[in-house]
Amino acid sequence: MLAFRLAARTGGRTVRILGASRRYHGLANSSLFKVSEEVRDAVATGKPVVALESTIYTHGFPYPESVALANLLESVVRANGGIPATIGILHGEARVGLGAEELVELASTAEKKNALKVSRRDLGYICGLGLAGKKLHGGTTVSGTMVLAHLAGIKVFGTGGLGGVHRGGEDSMDISADLTELGRTPVAVISSGCKSFLDIPRTLEYLETEGACVATFADERQGLVDFPAFYTRDSGIRSPKTIQNEAEAAAIIYAQTRIPVSSGILLANPIPFKHSIARCEMDDIIDEAIRLAEYEGHRGSDNTPFVLQKIKDLSNGKSVVANRALVEANVERAAKVAVELSKLERSGGSLNERHMPAISETTRADRATAEAELDLNPSTEALTNRVTKAEIVVAGSLAIDLSCDFCPTEATSISPILETSNRAVMKQSLGGVGYNVAIAAKYLKSSVLFCSVVGDDLSGRTALSSIRDENLSTAGIHVLPASSGARTARYVAVNDTKKDLVVAMADMAIMEMPAKSLDFDGSWEPLIAQAQPQWLVVDANWSSEVLSEWMTIAKKHGARVAFEPVSTGKSRRLFGQRSAITPSQCVPNHSVSLATPNQMELTEMYAAARDGGFFESEDWWHVIDAMGMSASGSRDRLATMTSAELVDQGIPQQSIQLLPFIPCIITKLGRQGVLLTQLLRPGDARLTKPDTAPYILSRAPIDHAVIGGVYMRLFPPAAVLADEDVVSVNGAGDTLLGAVMTGLARGHVVEDVLPSAQEASLLTLQSPGGVSRNLGTLPFF
Numbered sequence: 001m002l003a004f005r006l007a008a009r010t011g012g013r014t015v016r017i018l019g020a021s022r023r024y025h026g027l028a029n030s031s032l033f034k035v036s037e038e039v040r041d042a043v044a045t046g047k048p049v050v051a052l053e054s055t056i057y058t059h060g061f062p063y064p065e066s067v068a069l070a071n072l073l074e075s076v077v078r079a080n081g082g083i084p085a086t087i088g089i090l091h092g093e094a095r096v097g098l099g100a101e102e103l104v105e106l107a108s109t110a111e112k113k114n115a116l117k118v119s120r121r122d123l124g125y126i127c128g129l130g131l132a133g134k135k136l137h138g139g140t141t142v143s144g145t146m147v148l149a150h151l152a153g154i155k156v157f158g159t160g161g162l163g164g165v166h167r168g169g170e171d172s173m174d175i176s177a178d179l180t181e182l183g184r185t186p187v188a189v190i191s192s193g194c195k196s197f198l199d200i201p202r203t204l205e206y207l208e209t210e211g212a213c214v215a216t217f218a219d220e221r222q223g224l225v226d227f228p229a230f231y232t233r234d235s236g237i238r239s240p241k242t243i244q245n246e247a248e249a250a251a252i253i254y255a256q257t258r259i260p261v262s263s264g265i266l267l268a269n270p271i272p273f274k275h276s277i278a279r280c281e282m283d284d285i286i287d288e289a290i291r292l293a294e295y296e297g298h299r300g301s302d303n304t305p306f307v308l309q310k311i312k313d314l315s316n317g318k319s320v321v322a323n324r325a326l327v328e329a330n331v332e333r334a335a336k337v338a339v340e341l342s343k344l345e346r347s348g349g350s351l352n353e354r355h356m357p358a359i360s361e362t363t364r365a366d367r368a369t370a371e372a373e374l375d376l377n378p379s380t381e382a383l384t385n386r387v388t389k390a391e392i393v394v395a396g397s398l399a400i401d402l403s404c405d406f407c408p409t410e411a412t413s414i415s416p417i418l419e420t421s422n423r424a425v426m427k428q429s430l431g432g433v434g435y436n437v438a439i440a441a442k443y444l445k446s447s448v449l450f451c452s453v454v455g456d457d458l459s460g461r462t463a464l465s466s467i468r469d470e471n472l473s474t475a476g477i478h479v480l481p482a483s484s485g486a487r488t489a490r491y492v493a494v495n496d497t498k499k500d501l502v503v504a505m506a507d508m509a510i511m512e513m514p515a516k517s518l519d520f521d522g523s524w525e526p527l528i529a530q531a532q533p534q535w536l537v538v539d540a541n542w543s544s545e546v547l548s549e550w551m552t553i554a555k556k557h558g559a560r561v562a563f564e565p566v567s568t569g570k571s572r573r574l575f576g577q578r579s580a581i582t583p584s585q586c587v588p589n590h591s592v593s594l595a596t597p598n599q600m601e602l603t604e605m606y607a608a609a610r611d612g613g614f615f616e617s618e619d620w621w622h623v624i625d626a627m628g629m630s631a632s633g634s635r636d637r638l639a640t641m642t643s644a645e646l647v648d649q650g651i652p653q654q655s656i657q658l659l660p661f662i663p664c665i666i667t668k669l670g671r672q673g674v675l676l677t678q679l680l681r682p683g684d685a686r687l688t689k690p691d692t693a694p695y696i697l698s699r700a701p702i703d704h705a706v707i708g709g710v711y712m713r714l715f716p717p718a719a720v721l722a723d724e725d726v727v728s729v730n731g732a733g734d735t736l737l738g739a740v741m742t743g744l745a746r747g748h749v750v751e752d753v754l755p756s757a758q759e760a761s762l763l764t765l766q767s768p769g770g771v772s773r774n775l776g777t778l779p780f781f
Contacts, residue, residue, distance in 0.1 A: 036097030048338035051149035054088035058139030063111035077462035080335035092130015112525035158334025162196035164203030183210025215241035248341035275325035300425015396539035399489035440738025443775035451476035459488035547580035572608035583617035623660035667780030
């Protein structure tokens with residue numbers, strides 16, 4: 001597919017993608033220059049892409065802060081709707097769009113200080129040495145990043161500060177290559193101006209000579225504004241131009257590329273108010289740092305690192321805090337500009353689309369991003385107008401999953417060492433049982449509405465952005481206000497070198513919020529009414545109270561409920577203390593139509609029902625009696641239909657006793673396969689068909705109005721994988737449920753669905769990072 005999208009891209013020729021003219025400058029992937037598949041696809045299809053430099057990791061922040069910052073900035077881009085493209089030199093190759101492991105490898109060079117600082121002039125040098133066998137790493141400066149971003153077709157670049165004309169530059173001619181790059185490379189750079197120890201007036205004069213447009217974001221200020229001085233919002237020097245918001249910035253970039261003008265654009269973004277250092281204080285610190293640099297003879301390429309270190313020391317670390325804050329703010333601004341530019345390009349330059357307004361720093365601190373507010377907390381009327389019918393509604397958990405794989409420099413141990421920092425490769429993905437089920441069903445081409453909750457925090461915005469990237473509606477996602485104290489659910493797994501789990505930590509407290517904190521009546525119920533689903537899937541991450549609310553809504557709107565128990569402890573929420581259902585909710589008045597426990601969860605559900613007196617209710621006895629189970633010889637019959645081992649463990653027996661409350665139970669047994677236990681209605685064709693006779697455990701002895709018999713069938717696994725072939729167990733069971741729901745929503749009976757669902761689960765077992773994206777390739781019904 002990617003090859004089809006990107007056909008005929010070489011040589012700077014224009015290709016037509018989605019009706020828009022896209023230009024890919026240059027080089028096909030080679031031993032010198034590689035663009036990640038995600039970035040190539042995003043550029044080709046007009047998605048918003050933000051270039052990120054890498055010297056800030058290799059030369060700006062110490063290890064492991066460099067790794068943490070790299071992950072943070074990529075998350076900021078994604079949270080605001082963009083695709084991050086971190087640029088650097090790895091093993092002598094220019095890379096655009098570093099992968100997670102590559103990013104860690106490059107950022108960790110800050111520990112040994114063995115990476116080169118790579119400007120335009122250094123690209124041929126470091127890549128040439130790579131060809132000669134000397135595989136060096138390099139962090140790209142603003143100049144080097146602009147060159148490579150332009151070659152990859154990226155127009156927006158977010159960074160911290162720009163180089164400039166050094167004080168005394170009229171004599172020393174010490175002028176950063178960043179300025180000349182802005183004069184010849186059409187990339188828009190969002191930064192907090194140039195570093196404040198430079199000569200700002202001469203820097204602006206030089207940029208004017210180079211033909212680079214320079215403008216500063218007004219941040220709701222009126223009239224002319226100052227060009228920022230990096231750590232300080234105001235420099236005392238007026239900005240050449242002023243722009244109000246991201247929409248104006250995008251319009252300028254769009255116009256300049258269409259004229260076309262071959263120079264770059266500098267969009268100065270003042271440091272956030274709360275992190276700005278007073279100008280008079282900063283001026284004194286800078287003057288002293290420069291004096292010390294001159295006194296100790298630090299000139300040329302040594303000057304900037306020395307001055308920055310002295311500024312850090314003299315400010316007691318305040319400069320580092322400010323630096324981190326302004327970089328994050330600039331990258332966020334760059335992502336929003338890229339989003340607005342993508343809208344313009346897709347609309348052919350029309351300004352009639354909705355663009356995000358200018359947001360003050362004070363306002364931003366008190367709420368989620370403008371995208372979250374405009375798109376995620378709309379009125380009920382707006383929601384119902386946007387939601388179409390859905391075969392399946394999934395109401396469950398949404399979490400940020402972080403996998404930390406122990407990766408020691410020397411093979412001294414397979415497990416991380418306690419009470420100290422360990423080197424690791426960290427991977428972040430979107431997860432949560434509910435999300436996994438929803439995305440599995442979507443990959444199998446079901447129409448799905450996903451309902452969940454996130455907090456008003458960075459993790460929440462990251463999750464929402466990722467959901468949008470999957471083209472899954474966010475209409476059912478509630479963003480709980482910061483005042484509620486709610487945090488977006490997160491799960492952290494620490495694995496050894498074999499990727500076996502050592503310890504995991506989960507923060508799922510947001511799913512325990514009381515029902516009154518969740519707007520069922522004003523939001524979720526109208527959505528369900530509009531969607532008219534056949535099935536509503538709930539997972540046991542919700543409290544028993546909230547589970548009961550979901551079941552009530554499903555019954556009101558004619559949807560059947562599927563229950564995913566999640567874990568042994570949470571599986572008890574259906575029957576345990578403050579249970580989600582009551583002992584009287586038996587067939588035909590049951591609230592849950594299907595459940596998918598694993599073996600241990602089934603046992604816990606059975607124990608909870610037994611301890612809660614559910615097996616003592618008169619309604620339960622009526623259903624059990626109507627099943628027509630044999631009074632003798634049941635064990636041998638069950639062993640024949642399943643296995644002696646399962647019968648010894650009580651698995652078939654437990655599932656039978658739960659049937660009055662859940663008439664279809666699919667028990668996941670790992671390498672033993674899947675056990676289906678189902679209560680059949682009178683007149684069900686399976687009760688009389690010869691080919692299903694081996695699976696009929698019992699028939700009702702008389703013509704019962706509700707009960708026809710019991711169907712039990714053990715499905716062997718689709719395949720048994722060797723340990724080394726299992727990439728990730730995360731999401732395998734959830735994939736099976738998503739596939740089962742897809743099949744049932746299309747009118748198939750469950751035993752016909754299960755083999756294909758097992759194939760889908762197998763694909764996920766062999767895929768990294770949760771549910772397999774290849775589910776759509778299965779011949780699924």
